[in-house]
Amino acid sequence: xxxxxxxxxxxxxxxxxxxxxxxxxxxxxxxxxxxxxxxxxxxxxxxxxxxxxxxxxxxxxxxxxxxxxxxxxxxxxxxxxxxxxxxxxxxxxxxxxxxxxxxxxxxxxxxxx
Amino acid sequence: xxxxxxxxxxxxxxxxxxxxxxxxxxxxxxxxxxxxxxxxxxxxxxxxxxxxxxxxxxxxxxxxxxxxxxxxxxxxxxxxxxxxxxxxxxxxxxxxxxxxxxxxxxxxxx
Numbered sequence: 001x002x003x004x005x006x007x008x009x010x011x012x013x014x015x016x017x018x019x020x021x022x023x024x025x026x027x028x029x030x031x032x033x034x035x036x037x038x039x040x041x042x043x044x045x046x047x048x049x050x051x052x053x054x055x056x057x058x059x060x061x062x063x064x065x066x067x068x069x070x071x072x073x074x075x076x077x078x079x080x081x082x083x084x085x086x087x088x089x090x091x092x093x094x095x096x097x098x099x100x101x102x103x104x105x106x107x108x109x110x111x112x113x
Numbered sequence: 114x115x116x117x118x119x120x121x122x123x124x125x126x127x128x129x130x131x132x133x134x135x136x137x138x139x140x141x142x143x144x145x146x147x148x149x150x151x152x153x154x155x156x157x158x159x160x161x162x163x164x165x166x167x168x169x170x171x172x173x174x175x176x177x178x179x180x181x182x183x184x185x186x187x188x189x190x191x192x193x194x195x196x197x198x199x200x201x202x203x204x205x206x207x208x209x210x211x212x213x214x215x216x217x218x219x220x221x222x223x
């Protein structure tokens with residue numbers, strides 16, 4: 001049973017650029033959540049997608065946007081990158097009908113120079 | 114405001130030396146409390162979900178307990194491979210997101 005997968009594993013960008021991160025949920029899961037984890041901190045919630053719509057959003061600016069596809073996979077887009085966007089970006093999937101446990105992928109390490 | 118506080122920030126143990134990690138929380142209606150293990154540069158690995166005060170769950174050398182204000186992760190006779198950061202998170206009954214603490218970094222020396 002494949003777990004949550006994310007791509008790419010690492011990424012280096014410069015300030016002002018745009019980035020797209022991708023996530024495939026665990027088999028059978030229909031809900032995807034994105035988190036940002038700065039070094040030494042716990043993950044911070046960005047947003048959650050269900051039925052191809054953003055269902056809930058955390059305290060992140062509009063530069064952060066996302067999408068969910070019919071096969072439940074998801075993308076996170078960040079525009080106008082800032083140095084402070086450097087972090088580990090985590091995708092988590094769950095089965096919405098029972099609001100069950102969220103399972104995390106390995107993450108994408110983003111470095112903004 | 115919903116929040117989670119974990120203590121201590123770091124814990125060094127000798128192999129076989131049992132101890133406990135603490136997670137204090139404030140949340141408007143608890144749906145669940147979650148424990149994850151995270152190795153450096155990796156994603157969090159799910160350990161336990163606790164739903165109500167008095168509930169306990171065990172897995173190998175780990176045991177998680179829950180009260181109305183805090184949770185404990187007890188580690189019995191730890192081994193070096195238990196070294197990791199342990200994250201606690203809560204989910205409010207009306208929300209889908211997890212609210213995490215900063216974690217406890219556990220080091221177990223042989």
